[in-house]
Amino acid sequence: MAEGPVVHHYAKRLRAVLEGKKVRIEFGLKKLKASEPSVSKTRILKVEAHGKQFRFHLEDQRILLIHLMMWGSWRIFKRGQAWDKPRERARVIFDTNSHTAVVFSAPVVRLLTPSELQENPSWGNLGPDPLRSDFSSKEFFERLEQDSSREIGEALLDQQVIARVGNILRIEILFCSYIHPRRKVGSLSQDEKKTLLYWVLTLFDRWMKEMGKKNTWIQIYRKSKRPCPNCKTLVDFFRQAGRITYACPKCQR
Numbered sequence: 073m074a075e076g077p078v079v080h081h082y083a084k085r086l087r088a089v090l091e092g093k094k095v096r097i098e099f100g101l102k103k104l105k106a107s108e109p110s111v112s113k114t115r116i117l118k119v120e121a122h123g124k125q126f127r128f129h130l131e132d133q134r135i136l137l138i139h140l141m142m143w144g145s146w147r148i149f150k151r152g153q154a155w156d157k158p159r160e161r162a163r164v165i166f167d168t169n170s171h172t173a174v175v176f177s178a179p180v181v182r183l184l185t186p187s188e189l190q191e192n193p194s195w196g197n198l199g200p201d202p203l204r205s206d207f208s209s210k211e212f213f214e215r216l217e218q219d220s221s222r223e224i225g226e227a228l229l230d231q232q233v234i235a236r237v238g239n240i241l242r243i244e245i246l247f248c249s250y251i252h253p254r255r256k257v258g259s260l261s262q263d264e265k266k267t268l269l270y271w272v273l274t275l276f277d278r279w280m281k282e283m284g285k286k287n288t289w290i291q292i293y294r295k296s297k298r299p300c301p302n303c304k305t306l307v308d309f310f311r312q313a314g315r316i317t318y319a320c321p322k323c324q325r
């Protein structure tokens with residue numbers, strides 16, 4: 073599963089291989105394959121990653137939007153190198169003179185004009201992204217407070233509130249912040265919201281630094297019925313927003 077900094081890492085590699093290059097784009101999806109012979113050769117002006125969403129800005133101003141959701145993954149091969157995943161799972165193949173970048177199993181692939189993207193309620197209006205230099209904490213709080221009746225554990229998963237936070241991160245962010253996932257957004261004090269922001273930024277930072285190593289920042293994810301590292305109470309788990317959530321019933325208020 074691709075989450076947070078893993079996506080950032082992909083984006084960096086994709087930028088190096090594709091940005092500014094002449095590219096042949098082949099769709100593994102029948103629908104796009106039939107309707108889009110015109111993108112068979114184009115230049116990619118810019119590669120953007122926003123959360124688990126990738127945006128490829130094409131020469132003709134259109135945007136190729138790819139969302140990994142839970143299942144998608146990227147591979148970048150040198151030209152001619154053998155693939156380690158089956159070709160029938162390829163959704164989009166980008167060929168340059170030197171490399172082939174392939175996204176596998178991505179459930180969302182769309183070719184949109186800038187205004188279509190802007191108006192798209194699911195993909196157009198993303199929340200601030202902690203790994204981008206334009207991250208705005210003010211905007212994060214504004215988007216968070218738009219629905220005060222929502223549970224905080226659910227709000228953090230909403231990419232329109234904050235981009236890139238997946239299940240593991242939101243569980244650990246809330247644990248470090250001593251905030252229970254079931255708390256309503258409207259019940260959080262200013263101090264709690266500041267603490268929350270602090271842990272959003274801190275855990276993203278630690279994840280980036282430890283990527284591919286130990287992940288020492290993961291404390292309670294998948295630790296149901298094991299003692300909380302702070303107070304030894306058994307960690308609780310429940311479903312929230314369709315995802316398994318973990319929390320310490322004593323530390324997290």
Ligand SMILES: [Zn+2]
Pocket residue numbers: 300301302303304305320321322323324
């Ligand atoms: Zn505890």
